[in-house]
Amino acid sequence: MSHTLTVQWTIEPQTAPRPWLACSRCGGQRAFVCSGKTRLNANGRRLDAWLIYRCAVCEDTWNRPIFERRTVTSVAPDALAALQSNDPAWIRQVAFDIEGLRQCTDRIEDLADSSVERRVLGGTVDSARLEIVVVARHASSPRVDRLLSAELALSRARLTKLEAAGRVTLLPESRKALQRPIRDGCRIVLDLTAEDDRAEIAQRARGGP
Ligand SMILES: [Zn+2]
Numbered sequence: 001m002s003h004t005l006t007v008q009w010t011i012e013p014q015t016a017p018r019p020w021l022a023c024s025r026c027g028g029q030r031a032f033v034c035s036g037k038t039r040l041n042a043n044g045r046r047l048d049a050w051l052i053y054r055c056a057v058c059e060d061t062w063n064r065p066i067f068e069r070r071t072v073t074s075v076a077p078d079a080l081a082a083l084q085s086n087d088p089a090w091i092r093q094v095a096f097d098i099e100g101l102r103q104c105t106d107r108i109e110d111l112a113d114s115s116v117e118r119r120v121l122g123g124t125v126d127s128a129r130l131e132i133v134v135v136a137r138h139a140s141s142p143r144v145d146r147l148l149s150a151e152l153a154l155s156r157a158r159l160t161k162l163e164a165a166g167r168v169t170l171l172p173e174s175r176k177a178l179q180r181p182i183r184d185g186c187r188i189v190l191d192l193t194a195e196d197d198r199a200e201i202a203q204r205a206r207g208g209p
Pocket of ligand 1: 023024025026027030055056057058059060
């Protein structure tokens with residue numbers, strides 16, 4: 001029996017994080033939904049660019065600044081081209097830039113509905129140890145327990161028991177591993193020695209037939 005099954009999970013959130021802001025039209029704090037559209041405005045020799053959001057209740061717009069009052073030459077050419085063509089991949093990058101969004105509001109709703117793409121890096125399903133290498137390029141990511149329970153079909157109670165037995169580790173070393181948000185480059189290690197269904201768990205971890 002080989003010792004460790006190593007898999008890589010690439011996590012792609014499906015829905016952009018939603019900022020909560022005061023809506024001037026319908027009043028009160030509201031979630032704003034990214035429209036996926038940008039606006040580029042020339043004001044004399046200066047350029048402004050925004051990503052457009054809409055209030056989840058009344059659809060009033062909020063313009064999130066991408067940049068403001070910039071000369072054409074100070075804007076990166078690829079950013080300018082992306083804005084002019086409404087490039088979906090580039091817009092997605094901005095929409096998922098949660099750190100940038102934090103400059104506009106403290107309250108951000110992170111809808112952790114993600115797709116997980118699996119790839120085997122080494123080992124077989126009869127391994128006693130499962131190591132998951134996480135690729136999460138977008139900051140918006142679920143907690144470790146939520147991810148494991150959804151993707152490995154393990155109950156939260158079972159995960160808690162495994163953690164109490166010292167069989168769940170998050171690397172770099174972290175206490176209360178299950179409650180941590182997933183970070184790009186982190187590794188989740190599960191010791192499945194005592195689990196009768198470890199082959200099934202490993203199968204779900206590696207995916208495929
Ligand atoms: Zn509103």
